[in-house]
Amino acid sequence: MSRILVIYRSKYGVTKEYATYLGEHVGAEVKSYKDVTKKDIMDAQVVVFGGSIYVSRVAILKTVKRYQKSLVSKKVYLFTVGITETAELAISRIKTVYPYLDDYHFKDIFFYPGSMDITHMNWIHRNMLTMVQKMLSKKTDMTEDEKKFYDAITYPNNNKDMSLMNPLIEQLESTIYA
Numbered sequence: 800m801s802r803i804l805v806i807y808r809s810k811y812g813v814t815k816e817y818a819t820y821l822g823e824h825v826g827a828e829v830k831s832y833k834d835v836t837k838k839d840i841m842d843a844q845v846v847v848f849g850g851s852i853y854v855s856r857v858a859i860l861k862t863v864k865r866y867q868k869s870l871v872s873k874k875v876y877l878f879t880v881g882i883t884e885t886a887e888l889a890i891s892r893i894k895t896v897y898p899y900l901d902d903y904h905f906k907d908i909f910f911y912p913g914s915m916d917i918t919h920m921n922w923i924h925r926n927m928l929t930m931v932q933k934m935l936s937k938k939t940d941m942t943e944d945e946k947k948f949y950d951a952i953t954y955p956n957n958n959k960d961m962s963l964m965n966p967l968i969e970q971l972e973s974t975i976y977a
């Protein structure tokens with residue numbers, strides 16, 4: 800039976816919730832990127848990285864890079880969390896921002912919708928988003944993407960949907976019992 804490790808990086812807890820749900824459903828160990836050790840990685844056969852998207856950046860990829868050599872013989876997956884409207888768009892954007900992504904040989908990459916509530920954010924994010932909101936509100940020709948971001952800043956939203964994890968859970972289950 801394969802040992803699965805889920806490593807997450809989450810600022811406001813949404814990615815952590817997805818990681819915890821996944822761990823419960825496939826019997827995996829779940830750890831924050833801050834607590835994970837090289838031994839944890841060496842002991843696992845399957846490693847799932849989960850990280851949220853901030854300004855088109857996926858900071859968990861720093862952890863993937865750090866352990867890249869130890870991951871060579873493992874089955875490695877990535878899931879990301881954000882407010883981009885579709886998984887296709889989110890994943891294609893991540894691939895543009897990180898052109899070396901293929902070097903990590905992820906077996907699959909997933910995207911799950913997150914949530915945003917400006918009132919629960921730290922002051923840096925609150926100020927940053929308030930500035931973006933003001934800037935966008937002056938635009939008469941917002942793109943679909945900008946409109947979506949503006950709405951997400953303006954109206955607290957929660958688009959978490961654990962059922963979207965089913966395809967990843969199925970892939971992991973087939974690995975466990977292979």
Ligand SMILES: Cc1cc2nc3c(=O)[nH]c(=O)nc-3n(C[C@H](O)[C@H](O)[C@H](O)COP(=O)(O)O)c2cc1C
Nearest residue numbers: 809810811812813814851854855881882883913914
């Ligand atoms: C300052 C800021 C920038 C963000 N930038 C993006 C982005 O570029 N793309 C995206 O899809 N989501 C973006 N988001 C939304 C977050 O990814 C979303 O709130 C997610 O649920 C956060 O997950 P976490 O609580 O696990 O960190 C941004 C959120 C904040 C606060």
